[in-house]
Amino acid sequence: MRKQERRALICLLLAFVLFAGTGVFTYRYFKDGAKWAGFYGNTQIFTDGSINRGTVTDRHDELLLHCSPDGLEYSDDWTTRVSTIHAVGDLNGNISSGAINMFASQLIGYDIVNGTYDTSANGKTIQLTIDAEANRTAYNALNGRTGAVGVYNWQTGEIVCMVSTPSFDPYEGVSEDNEESIYFNNFLSGAMTPGSTFKLVTAASVIDNLADRDEFSFECDGVNQYGDSDTEFRCVYEHGEVDFREALAVSCNGAFGKLSRELGGKALKKTTDQVGLSKSLEFDGIETAAGSFKFPTDDDVRLSWAGIGQAQDLVNPCAMMVYMGAIANGGEAIEPTLIKSTSFIDEIRGAKTIGRYLDESTAAELKDMMKNNVVENYGEENFPGMDIYAKSGSAETGGDDSDAWFVGFTNDEEAPYAFVVWIKEGGAGASDAAPVAGQVIQSLQNSNYYE
Amino acid sequence: MVLAAYILLIAIVSLLTTRATPEIWGYYLVEDGGSFPITHWENVIGRSKSADLNIPLVTVSNNQAILSRYDDDHWLLKDLESENGTFVNGQQLDSDKRYLIEPGDEIVMGGVYSTVTPPSVEESMNNEVMRRMDKEPVAPWKILLAITIFQAMTVVQLVLGMGEKITAGAVASFIVLAVVMWAYVTFFKSMGRKGFEMEMIAFFMSTINLAVTTSFDPSSTFKELVALLLGVALMIFMCVYLRDLERTKKVRPILIGLSVMALLINLIFGRAEFGATNWISIGSLQMQPSEIVKLAFVAIGAGTLEELYDKRNTVMYALFSLYCLACLALMNDFGTALIFFGTYLVVSFLRSGDFSRMILTAVAAGAMGLMVLKFKSHVAERFASWGHVWDPEIMDAGGYQQTRTMSMGAGGGLLGLGAGNGSLKGVVASNTDLVFGFVMEEWGLIIAVLLVMCIITLSLFAVMSIVAGRSTFYTICACGAATIFLIQTMLNVFGSIDLFPLTGVTFPFVSTGGTSMLSSWAMLAYFKASDMRRDASLAVRRGEG
Incomplete structure (x- = not known):
């Protein structure tokens, strides 16, 4: 009997496996339950595959979407629908990062204890951080061109404007030929050639690594041949002799090519990684596209191109915006968010930091140089009432025209915005992208100054 | 909810905390080896450590015999094809058969004398008291x-x-x-x-x-x-x-x-x-x-x-x-x-x-x-x-x-x-x-x-x-x-x-x-x-x- 008694313990082993498995499941339930409940196969809250409860508004409670068993009801205004669709999401879940998909569990009023139990069956209201008016302004300013505009408060992390074009009206049918691009959110999921905006990364690396940068000087002849005669780092015009500060203000390719060579591939790569451009960002369950870069240590020419944001450099607009915010914030990067915090606790805890992108002194010097860019080059009069710091870019991508970039931030206690504007084949950054940024910031200042 | 948890908790706790004290059905007395209480209806006698009644002598097989309960006074003994055989009152047991054992019968395994006795009245009483305390x-x-x-x-x-x-x-x-x-x-x-x-x-x-x-x-x-x-x-x-x-x-x-x-x-x-x-x-x-x-x-x-x-x-x-x-x-x-x-x-x-x-x-x-x-x-x-x-x-x-x-x-x-x-x-x-x-x-x-x-x-x-x-x-x-x-x-x-x-x-x-x-x-x-x-x-x- 004793032998059998001892062997009966094997039943305990089985019981333990059952217990452990149940434990694993319970753990998963607490971790992923919200995601499961928000799955479109859940017929408690999905009618014919579309969510049947919940409301989405902008930061000023303007209605963007209301879900009911009768279907989805978007804003009455066409421009609002088209300019916010990437933030709000569509019926069929084609826009994966849209609120309707990302925040389904909040929308349906899910919580761990009660599940989707809801006596009113109206669901919850999600207040997005975006400002519908700013989105409309951005959409109109893009004026039919393909592009992306992103603005966030670099102190709180709230994304106040997010527009991606081409876009579409969820109430209208979509023709199949442009299906891919209209669902694509350039701001979150795009990765494009940064052009001269990348000089802000190279400049940061110079400040960190080249102690004698004040002695730097470069004679720009407009063509700037280097090495064999085939390689030219052309500039828009002949800059003449420029120092480091001047080189950024006029965006001299020759000078930055030289600076890149002095830095070397390793230093450039280190700075690029440090300022978060080579990683994807994760916030609110959204994962942005990661940028990609190649800084060869054995090829001076390609290294020079990489240092001025050409060659194989690809940057994600959202990551670029966060970098701008970090410069504004003394080197500390704040995590973006699309949902207005509803809980008192979140309010107190404040913005989530991603970490230190730059030393405080580096950020300060860079900030000063970005102001100089505006004063010397873009013209402060073009940004009335805004304390703006910026860098433009015109990225050569082999298209008919260069991609226009304008990135930077405002340093205003009431309206601390970091922004990124990208317009595909939009022309020159300073003349074509900068006005879009100006209009959007203006609109934001108007509607949010006294909130 | 609370009710369900209450129901299950009581039942679970009760099941897992109450234990039965093993009952003693008799004693197995071994020459020079003292007496073992028999707590099961079925017992293996042998040299093996896992045997219920353990006789640690080389002349005894690992699993020598099985002693199982027949009624209050009687036990059945079955030889498990042991090497040196099992004898009761001088007669060798056929390993195909079970043998009825009277209290006091002389069992010999590998040269060791042993016997089975029923528990005394007093012991039965004690056991009873123990079980009542469960x-x-x-x-x-x-x-x-x-x-x-x-x-x-x-x-x-x-x-x-x-x-x-x-x-x-x-x-x-x-x-x-x-x-x-x-x-x-x-x-x-x-x-x-x-x-x-x-x-x-x-x-x-x-x-x-x-x-x-x-x-x-x-x-x-x-x-x-x-x-x-x-x-x-x-x-x-x-x-x-x-x-x-x-x-x-x-x-x-x-x-x-x-x-x-x-x-x-x-x-x-x-x-x-x-x-x-x-x-x-x-x-x-x-x-x-x-x-x-x-x-x-x-x-x-x-x-x-x-x-x-x-x-x-x-x-x-x-x-x-x-x-x-x-x-x-x-x-x-x-x-x-x-x-x-x-x-x-x-x-x-x-x-x-x-x-x-x-x-x-x-x-x-x-x-x-x-x-x-x-x-x-x-x-x-x-x-x-x-x-x-x-x-x-x-x-x-x-x-x-x-x-x-x-x-x-x-x-x-x-x-x-x-x-x-x-x-x-x-x-x-x-x-x-x-x-x-x-x-x-x-x-x-x-x-x-x-x-x-x-x-x-x-x-x-x-x-x-x-x-x-x-x-x-x-x-x-x-x-x-x-x-x-x-x-x-x-x-x-x-x-x-x-x-x-x-x-x-x-x-x-x-x-x-x-x-x-x-x-x-x-x-x-x-x-x-x-x-x-x-x-x-x-x-x-x-x-x-």
Whole structure:
């Protein structure tokens, strides 16, 4: 009997496996339950595959979407629908990062204890951080061109404007030929050639690594041949002799090519990684596209191109915006968010930091140089009432025209915005992208100054 | 919710904290070696450390002989083909036969004199006192009342949740269940029985079962109740029958015959449902013979200690197992085949003496090969989606049932949406294979997990109770039944939530299904038979336990 008694313990082993498995499941339930409940196969809250409860508004409670068993009801205004669709999401879940998909569990009023139990069956209201008016302004300013505009408060992390074009009206049918691009959110999921905006990364690396940068000087002849005669780092015009500060203000390719060579591939790569451009960002369950870069240590020419944001450099607009915010914030990067915090606790805890992108002194010097860019080059009069710091870019991508970039931030206690504007084949950054940024910031200042 | 937790907690704690003090049936006196109390009905005498009565002398074989109880004064002795033989009063024992031993008979093993004496009156009294000091099983009334309130609340919830869809038959079923429950306890309590925790757990789980059945299809609730009542009746019958070990042993060949027939009939007349041909219809009655064969499988696998040392018995069991597995393989019933196979492994492990191990291992290997061959493509298909049910191309295909289970189950939160309010019922087999998700959605995760804990508690109890076990027959029965419950629950729960490929087996007591309900209740008899707490179990004669 004793032998059998001892062997009966094997039943305990089985019981333990059952217990452990149940434990694993319970753990998963607490971790992923919200995601499961928000799955479109859940017929408690999905009618014919579309969510049947919940409301989405902008930061000023303007209605963007209301879900009911009768279907989805978007804003009455066409421009609002088209300019916010990437933030709000569509019926069929084609826009994966849209609120309707990302925040389904909040929308349906899910919580761990009660599940989707809801006596009113109206669901919850999600207040997005975006400002519908700013989105409309951005959409109109893009004026039919393909592009992306992103603005966030670099102190709180709230994304106040997010527009991606081409876009579409969820109430209208979509023709199949442009299906891919209209669902694509350039701001979150795009990765494009940064052009001269990348000089802000190279400049940061110079400040960190080249102690004698004040002695730097470069004679720009407009063509700037280097090495064999085939390689030219052309500039828009002949800059003449420029120092480091001047080189950024006029965006001299020759000078930055030289600076890149002095830095070397390793230093450039280190700075690029440090300022978060080579990683994807994760916030609110959204994962942005990661940028990609190649800084060869054995090829001076390609290294020079990489240092001025050409060659194989690809940057994600959202990551670029966060970098701008970090410069504004003394080197500390704040995590973006699309949902207005509803809980008192979140309010107190404040913005989530991603970490230190730059030393405080580096950020300060860079900030000063970005102001100089505006004063010397873009013209402060073009940004009335805004304390703006910026860098433009015109990225050569082999298209008919260069991609226009304008990135930077405002340093205003009431309206601390970091922004990124990208317009595909939009022309020159300073003349074509900068006005879009100006209009959007203006609109934001108007509607949010006294909130 | 709170009520459910209360019910289960009391039952679980009571089951796991009350222990039976081993009873002393006699003393085994060894020359120069002192006396050993005999605490089991069946004892191995030998040199082996695992022998119940250990004589550490080289002249004694590892497993020399088996001493088993015949009646209060007499014991049976059987030689296990020992090297130096066993002698009683100078006569060598033939290892094919059992010999009746009178108190004081002189037993010689390997040159050592020994004898068996009955316990003295005084010792019997002491033992009695000790046993009276055991913690008594908890009185059933509080739990009974709690379950009844729980049942009443369930009905209210169902009426609120389902409105006009609920039928009078469904409501009546709950009332009948409550009445039967009270009648059962009152009747056996008046007969002097005390332990009812297992039945309480089963009644609680059955209540959830009726709620699930009603929510899914109120018109089938009554049928489910009838199966439940038949199950209770069968359990009582089995309990009474199991009291007599000799009688039970005799009925086994008949069970084998019936099982073989049942599976054969199933094979010939079986009807396919969801891939497995495990249903037969008799008139309008539909049943799954494999569920009933499961019951017999446990009893056939069990054996008295003596039988475990008998090659014929082992071969018989191995062949029967192989036959069952072959039939299930032909029926394409992978889930049930897994249950049988797992149970076979556990029972074999319990049984395996020194020489039976070979046979059992060989059959296990053969069965494994058979399963692999038969289910290869089927399993490959299920395994393909396993762990990937949330992949976009799988969530609506191979992972459809699992993703719905988890999704709507999570929608229930910890507390549930309320009985009758679920949406998972729109998914095929939600009340059987996916019942864990069904309970999660309507009753909440806490109750769903508690149901799993119920099964775990029953099995823990089975393991704990064997310390005071009388015969290996009951021990193996209890462990076999526990294994079946555990594996079934594992396959059911883990399958529906993607911790294991979905195999489509039932959750004991909880899944809708007449045959499943019936066999779950009947299976309880094996647990009751191993419950050695004083007067606790109706599967043990009063005063004896």
